[in-house]
Amino acid sequence: MLYRIAGQYKTSYAADHALFPVRQDAYLLGFILVMAFVVFPMTASEFAFRALLIPVLIYSLAALGLNILTGYAGQLSLGTGAFMGVGAYACYKIVTIFPELNLVVAIALSGFFSAAVGVAFGLPSLRIKGFYLAIATLAAQFFLVWLFQKWSWLYNHSSSAAIQVPNIDMFGITVAGPTARAITQYYFVLCVVCAVTIFAINITRGRIGRIWKSVRDMDIAAELVGINLMKAKLTAFFVSSYIVGVAGALFVFLWRGAAEANLFEIPLSFRVLFIAIIGGLGSIMGNYLGAILIVALPVVLSTVPAALGVPIASATAEHLNIMIVGALIITFLILEPHGLAQLWATIREKFILWPFPH
C-alpha cells in the first residue's frame, strides 16, 4: 500500500539501474535525512547525543568501512579496532603538529595513514584466505595496540600515555575538545558520515565495486576473466581502512575526547564486526541498522529495569548485558543470517506486493 509501484514505468536501462528504482525509497530516505538533520537535533538531549546519536553514526561508519572489505570484497578482517586507532593517533599527531589546520582536512589526511597501514597488513591476503587471513589481521590488532602503548612519540610523551583532544575551532565554532557542544559535534559527524556514505554507495555500485564482488563470489573465476586479484584486494583494503581510519579519528575527536591504547583493543574490533554482520554483510544500509541495535541495546538494558522498578546492581546489569548481547547475536544469526538489511528487504517486498501474498 505504502510501497505501491504501479505507474512507475522504466523506459531505459539507466532508469532501471537508478539509485532509487522505486520512488518510495527516495521518499523514505528523505524522511530519514529530515529526521537526522532537523528533528533529532531539535529534540535530543545532551545525553541522547553523547550516548546514542553520535556513537551510532561513528560505529556505523566504522562498520561501513569493514563491510566494504568483508561484505563486498570477501576478506575477513578482525583488526578494525587497531585501524581505527591508527586513524585516531594519526589525526592527533597532525592536529598537534599543525594546530592551524582545518579539522576536516586533518581527519581526511589521517585516513590515508590508516589506509597505508591497512594495505601493508592486507598483503598476506594475496597468499592466504578465510580464517587464516582473519588470524593474520589479528596480528595487526595486537602489534598496533602494542605500538600505541610503547611508542611514546605517538601521544607526545605525555605521562598518562593517553591522547587528549585539544579545543579545535572551525569558522569560529568549537567543534572538538572539552568545551565543544554536543550538537555541533553531531552535525559535524553527520556531515562526514553522509559524505562517506555517498562515496561508498557509488564506489560499490560502480566498476570497482563489481570487481570486489566478483573476487568475493569466486576469486578464481574473477582472475580468469582478467581481474587483477592483487589490485582488487589491495584497493579493498585501502578504501576500507581509509573509512575505518576516518571513523577512528571521529571516534576519539568528536565523541570520546580522550583515548588510551587499550580502547582500540579487540573488543572494539568485534563490536564493529557484530554491527556489520547483524546489519548485513554486503549492504550499506545494514551498517546503520546494526549500529542502532548494538549501541542502543546497552542503553535500553540499563534504563529499562530501573524504569520498571526492578533494582539491578550496575555490575550485574553489565554482565547481563554481555550475556544478552551474546544470546541476541546467536538468535539473529539463526533467524536471519543475512542480517537486518535482508529483513528490511523482505518487509519491503511484502509492502510492494500488498495485499497479495506473492
Added chain:
Amino acid sequence: MNLLEGIFVKPFQDMFGAPDFLIQVLWEGLVSGTLYALIALGFVLIYKSSRIFNFAQGIMVVFAALTLVGLHERGLPAWVALPLTLVVMLILAVAIERVVLRPLVNQPDIILFMATIGITLFLIGFGEIVFGGENKAMITSQLGIPTGSLEFEPFGGFVSIEQRDLTTVVGAIVLVVALLVFLNRSKMGRAIRALGDDHQAALSVGISLSTIWVLVWFIAGIIALATGIAWGSRAGVSFALEVIAYKALPVLMLGGLESVTGAIVGGLMIGVAEKLFEIYWGQPLLGGNTETWFAYVVALMVLLFRPQGLFGEKIIERV
C-alpha cells in the same frame, strides 16, 4: 652499530654466558607452549569435524576452571566437583549443539564463526553472574597436584622447576596420547575423522552428525578443563584468562587448522620462541611485553611462504 650488536651479538652472549638461565627460559617456554598446544588442539578437533572455527575455546577454558572452583567454593570436595564439572561441560556441549549449531547447519563459515563469538559473550556474562568476576585461586592442592619445586644446579648455575609445571607437561602428554588413541583406534574416533574427511560420505554410511558434534564439543570441553586447571594454578582463575585463547590462534596458523600434530608442534615452537624473544630481544630492545604479538608476526612470516601452515592440508584450487 650498537643496534646490530644488540640484535645479533649480545643475546647470544647472554645465552651462553648463563646457560642455567637459558634452560630456565626454555622450560618456561615449553610449559606455556604445552598449554597453547592444548588450546589449539581443542580448536583443531572442532574445526576438523565440523569446519567451525570455534572462537569460544578460550572462554570454555575459563568457564570450565571457574565451574570447578565455584563448585568447590560451594562446599563440594574436589573429587565431587571434578566429575560434576565434566557433567556441566557435557551439558554445555549438548546445549550448544541443540541451540546454536543445529539451526545453523549449512550456513557460511563466517556465520558459524560469529555464532561462536556469540557463545563467547554469553558464557562470559553467564559465568560472571553465577560465579562472580573476581580472580579466584585454583584448588591445586585439593586436586592432588604437587606444589613446591625441584632444583637443579647444571653448569654450576641454578634451575628451578615447579612441580605443578611438571604435572602440567606430563598431564598434557597423557591427554594427547589418550586422544590420539581414541581418534585412531576407537569406533567413535574413526567416525570423527570420517566426518572431517567428507561430511556427506560420513552421513551416508550412517554416522550421526549431531552425536559426533556433541562428542567433539565435549572432548573440547575436557581439554578446556585440563588447560584451565593447569593455567589457573599458575595465574588464578578469572576472565582475564581468555587472552590465552588469542595466543592459540597463531599456533593454528603455524600448524594448520586441520592438523593435530601441527597444533602440538606449533604450540611448543611458539611457546619457546616467544619466551626467548621476549627475554633476549624484546625486553632490552623494544621495551618488553612483546609476547602479545610476537607469535602472530612469526606465524605471518611462515604463512607468506607456506600458506597452508607447517602441517596443514595443501589447498588445491579447482574451478
